[in-house]
Amino acid sequence: MSVADETMMFKKVDDEPMTAExxxxxxxxxxxxxxxxxxxxxVGYLISGxxxxxxxxxxxxxxxRRLERDDLIEELVKEYVKAKQL
Incomplete structure (x- = not known):
């Protein structure tokens, strides 16, 4: 079996998961x-996409662009509310 017959896997180095924070x-x-x-x-990005x-x-x-805009907004709102409750 030659290398040309094998399925090669490619993983980008920067595909590591990142939190919204x-x-x-x-x-x-x-x-x-x-x-x-x-x-x-x-804010411009979050509003317009x-x-x-x-x-x-x-x-x-x-x-x-790793995360959906709504996920970023949700995280911002959670952190804002959490900060206000202190």
Missing amino acids: QVLTRVYESMKEKGYNPINQI DPTYITSYNNARTDI
């Missing part, structure tokens, strides 16, 4: 490093 933190820091207002840009609100610097655009 990790995604938002990495994206926030990348936006800040590039001189953008991270809050405005992330347009990934061009997020810089591609440090793979931030790829990172934010």
Whole structure:
């Protein structure tokens, strides 16, 4: 059996699961490093779904698209409510 007959598996290195917190933190820091207002840009993305609100610097655009927007919003609301209850 030659190599051409075998099924090859390919796994991207950056396919490691990330939590919403990790995604938002990495994206926030990348936006800040590039001189953008991270809050405005992330809100723009969450409202519109347009990934061009997020810089591609440090793979931030790829990172934010790992999770569905509604999952990110849900996590933000949970954390906000949790913080308000303290």
